[in-house]
Amino acid sequence: MVIRIGTRKSKLALWQSEWVKLQIEKKFPDVRVELVKITTKGDKILDVPLAKIGDKGLFTKEIEDAMLRGEVDIAVHSLKDVPTKLPEGLKLMAFSDREDPRDALLSNGRYTLSNLPEGAVVGTSSLRRRAQLKIIRPDLRIEDLRGNVDTRIRKLKEGNYDAIILAAAGVKRLGWEEEIDEILSPSVMIPSVSQGILGIEGREGDKEVESIVREAVNSTESEVAATIERAFLRTVEGGCQVPLGCYTVVNGERVHVRAFISDLNGEFFHKEEGVFEVKDLEEADKLGVSVAERLLSAGGREILEELLRCQ
Template sequence: MRTITVGTRQSALALTQTNQVIERLKEIAENAGIACRFELKKIITRGDRILDVTLSKVGGKGLFVKEIEQALLDGAIDMAVHSMKDMPWERQEGLSIGATPLREDPRDCLVTRGNVSLSELPRGARVGTSSLRRSAQLLAYRPDLNVESIRGNIDSRLRKLEEEGFDAIVLAAAGLHRMGWKDRISEYLSPDICIPTVAQGALGIECRADDAFMLDLLGRFEDADTALAVRAERQFLGRLNGGCQIPIGAYAVVKDDAAGGKQLEMTAVVGTPDGSRLIKEWGRGSDPIQLGDLLADKMIEQGADRIIAELGG
């Protein structure tokens, strides 16, 4: 029986989603007659250590994955469960995403005092978010809001809503769903208002590229539609070389076409942090790489590359 050591960040959300993955993999292994057992290894990443600075100012890519990937390369762990939105575009040599499971709800959501909606927030309301993408789109929709930076894990940000006088905070719905806290959500933000970040709601399960045992097991956990949508979104991000310093998002939906194939529909956004300029595009196609490049190129024609360059992307 093989013992599989699973690396994870130590936040409540990271541990919860990792344990959910492990339970599903146990079922898959049992049904396939694969003998294995799992153990957890908690790893602190640079992004977890730096909590008093906004993500856009910390800079760099892979803030929440580099230490975990190094543990994989060193053989200290056999697989890792990442939030796919944290994964940098450039892949680490020697590692592979063995599975992209079924995606959770990709939308952003609002948690507010008094359980009010975005339109019901008073003028000048204090809204907390760690994301320039969310901030830009909220300010474009409601420029009267006072959007402020708020860092920390999902549970600490919920505490700050109550303790630090915020009227609302914006979080990924997927995290609240996985924690069993749907009842805290005041409103789901439509992508028409706030396009999600690339791969939000999706998990990426990573292993060593030469570990045939893990690749076989994880391959049984792949969700084809999720993988297709995430590939298109990440291609868009990579083509523009965007990062957390840039208000940038993309959201792809997979639909069955009349010929029995798959069609992707994707919306994307690039903007300035104050929301004064948002470039949005929409496209459709069957090839995720071509679709990602198409939307990126459309945005470059409208000046997205200049916005990214000015912001240091």
């Protein structure tokens, strides 16, 4: 049997797909896994801020189209890049163990977030990071930063920024942990929905492929966390780019959830945090919806309405 993985061409995407390939072939020696490289819209448009493109399938659509045409069988995504609504005929089959979910500050060995000079230039493409940075250090100058992980680090080394913020998971997976100057605690910066988790997407009805992928890769804890966080995102999404985050720590049936929604400048910031009991994925989904609805009632709905007016 051959399983074809559709993958972007970036170093991180290839690392992630190679890792899934290895897990499958270790568990199922009779299965051969092939990588099929595909260029996505997000790989082509590098000179426009992500928030201005506004395409929820920026890094997934072309690969999903290839799956629906039968050209590839599965895709390995950074789950934080995967829209909550998948194309008809596709599903998330499995969720990897979660790599470090936190954000990392890189500054060529010079700074931490607290000792960055006043007015320092910090690069990030994320509205979520931007809003939280504005709260912690309103003096900083935050500028857009696009490109793959290696491109972003190169731009830092060239002196375009005093510091940049990246997902720690991607930096660590590529073996560049020594470039990190500070890991930002979730109590300081709430991570993105599903940050650090790999999501394996495939066709509905491909039962044999799904069985193989789940046995080789799936983490129950990650599946619970992803279900809560993606239900939160699905409920909050208001048709526009919104600074928000949700992060879940799973310990058996007890889960610790942190979530927030904010305006673009961090001036109106609403946060929810608590420990809950979750027995199955249905309860996990309901919890994510509940956390989102509490944030919307606390002022998040007004933030969404204002953001829609400003589009």
